[in-house]
Amino acid sequence: MREITYEDAALEALQEEFRRDEKTVHLATDIAEPLLQEFGGERVRSTPISESAFVGAAIGLAGSGFRPIVDIRMATFGFVAMDQMMNQAAKITYMFGGQAQFPILIRMTVGTGMSMAAQHSINPYPMYMNIPGLKIILPATPYDVKGLLKTAIRDNNPVISFEHMGLGEFIGEVPEEEYTVPFGEAIIRREGSDVTIVALAKMVHLCLEVAEALEKEGIAMEVIDPRTLMPLDRERIKASVMKTGRLVVVDEACRTCGTAGEILASVVEDVTVFKGLKAAPKRVCGLDVPVPFSPVMEQYVVPNKEKIASAIRAVMEP
Numbered sequence: 001m002r003e004i005t006y007e008d009a010a011l012e013a014l015q016e017e018f019r020r021d022e023k024t025v026h027l028a029t030d031i032a033e034p035l036l037q038e039f040g041g042e043r044v045r046s047t048p049i050s051e052s053a054f055v056g057a058a059i060g061l062a063g064s065g066f067r068p069i070v071d072i073r074m075a076t077f078g079f080v081a082m083d084q085m086m087n088q089a090a091k092i093t094y095m096f097g098g099q100a101q102f103p104i105l106i107r108m109t110v111g112t113g114m115s116m117a118a119q120h121s122i123n124p125y126p127m128y129m130n131i132p133g134l135k136i137i138l139p140a141t142p143y144d145v146k147g148l149l150k151t152a153i154r155d156n157n158p159v160i161s162f163e164h165m166g167l168g169e170f171i172g173e174v175p176e177e178e179y180t181v182p183f184g185e186a187i188i189r190r191e192g193s194d195v196t197i198v199a200l201a202k203m204v205h206l207c208l209e210v211a212e213a214l215e216k217e218g219i220a221m222e223v224i225d226p227r228t229l230m231p232l233d234r235e236r237i238k239a240s241v242m243k244t245g246r247l248v249v250v251d252e253a254c255r256t257c258g259t260a261g262e263i264l265a266s267v268v269e270d271v272t273v274f275k276g277l278k279a280a281p282k283r284v285c286g287l288d289v290p291v292p293f294s295p296v297m298e299q300y301v302v303p304n305k306e307k308i309a310s311a312i313r314a315v316m317e318p
Contacts, residue, residue, distance in 0.1 A: 001175060007168040009142035011035075013149035014069060016178075018043070021067060024153065027054045028071035051081040055106065059089050062102040067153060074116075075108040075124050075162065089158040090133030101156040105149070111164040111202060112252060112302050118290035121298070123201075123253035125162045129229055129262065135159040135183060136230040140204040142172035144227055147181030154180070164201040164252075184231035188240070192220035195246040195312055198237055198263050199223060203250045203303060210308045219316060229259060234266045238273045245278035246315045252302050255285035279315040284308050 004012075011034060018024050018039050026035055026044045036044040047054040051072055058068035072078045078085065085106065092102050110123045128134055135157055139145035145163060152159035189204060190211050199207040204225045211221040222240050226232055241247045247267055249260040260283040267281060268274050287301040 001173040003171050004142055004174050005168065006139075006142045006145050006163075006170045006172070009146040009172075009174050010149055010163065012174070013146040013153070017067075017150055017153040021153075023065060024067045024069065025061060026069045026071070027058055028073070029054075030071070030073065032071070051077055052084055055081040055084040056088070058104050058106075059084065059092065059102060062089075062104045062158075063092070063100055067103045067105075069105045069107065069153065071107045073109060074120050074165075075110045076119055076122055078106075078108050078124075085134070085158070085160070086128070086131045090131045093157065094133060102158060103153075103156045104158045105152045105155075105161060106158070107149075107161045107163065109165040110162045111166050112286070112291050112298055113166045113202075115293055115295050115298060116165075116291075117293040121291035123162075123251070123286065125160075125229055126253055126258045126262070128160055129259065133158065134230060135228070137161045137183070137228045138201050139163060139227065140167065140201050140225050142170065142174045144181055144187075144225075146174055147179055148183075148227065151180045151183060155183075162201070166202050170205070181227065183228045184233055185228075186224050186226045186233035186236040188222060188236075189225050190221065190223040192222035192244070194220045194244055195222070195248060195315055196237070196240040196244045197221050197223045197248050197250060197308075197312070198260075199225060199250045200259060201252065203252055206303065206305060207250055207308060210305050210312070213305070214309060214312060219312060221312065226263075232262070232266075234263075237263060238267055238270055241267050241273055242276055245276055247277075247281040248284060248308070248311050248315060249281070250284045250303055250308055250311075252286050254288045255283055256288050258283075258285055260285050279317070282311045282315055284311045 061068045251260040
């Protein structure tokens with residue numbers, strides 16, 4: 001199978017869906033040049049630097065029969081459009097009693113590792129999870145970013161795609177034939193019997209490296225990638241924990257009120273799963289601080305292989 005980058009896989013998803021449905025349009029402050037060249041300026045619009053305005057325009061387009069794709073770029077830019085995303089897009093179908101559909105895909109990049117400093121380095125998807133009405137995807141591979149984006153564009157609800165900026169050049173297998181990836185279906189990236197690791201976004205690849213290293217110590221890690229956060233595949237995670245009896249969740253986002261805590265709560269509040277635990281579950285998350293500019297300090301505040309391995313060894317202790 002051919003191998004392409006995460007970034008190219010995402011572009012392919014948009015191109016294929018633009019060809020499939022002429023009502024698909026694109027709004028962004030930066031022109032998506034390949035889209036513009038193929039589909040023209042009517043469908044591919046360069047917007048003013050006013051996220052609230054063009055997210056609002058996308059809501060109007062969606063309500064008028066179009067399928068808008070909005071590229072906000074860095075997730076920190078999305079904060080100026082929070083009212084449009086959380087108070088309008090997320091609630092408008094409900095407010096209309098289900099009589100109108102608003103298919104919108106909003107793309108944002110997240111993550112650390114690029115020394116972009118505090119105002120450009122963040123993983124805010126947990127706060128969006130707290131708003132009913134939004135679907136949230138978090139693709140970690142080229143295969144998934146293409147398949148999930150295609151599913152998102154076809155969905156009749158607002159979908160937010162959080163794409164880690166450190167994965168743009170990551171290369172992986174992507175079929176040339178048509179495919180989509182369903183929402184709400186986690187994937188087991190590596191099977192194991194000793195401990196379940198739920199890893200998000202770029203942390204998936206870090207945990208797979210740790211799994212290779214700890215295999216030499218006799219620890220068999222099962223690595224699960226949720227792929228989508230809303231809906232979240234709680235059942236697959238719980239089934240894995242039932243098998244291993246141990247759980248570590250690894251997320252680059254801050255620990256407090258985070259996705260990792262939600263995943264842990266889903267496991268421990270299930271009495272059957274809770275009774276089968278052999279150790280208290282652990283979280284390995286980003287520290288609750290603004291992300292520093294200094295590369296050394298930036299690496300200090302986010303999960304790394306040493307922190308992950310330490311947490312795994314801890315839950316493996318008798």
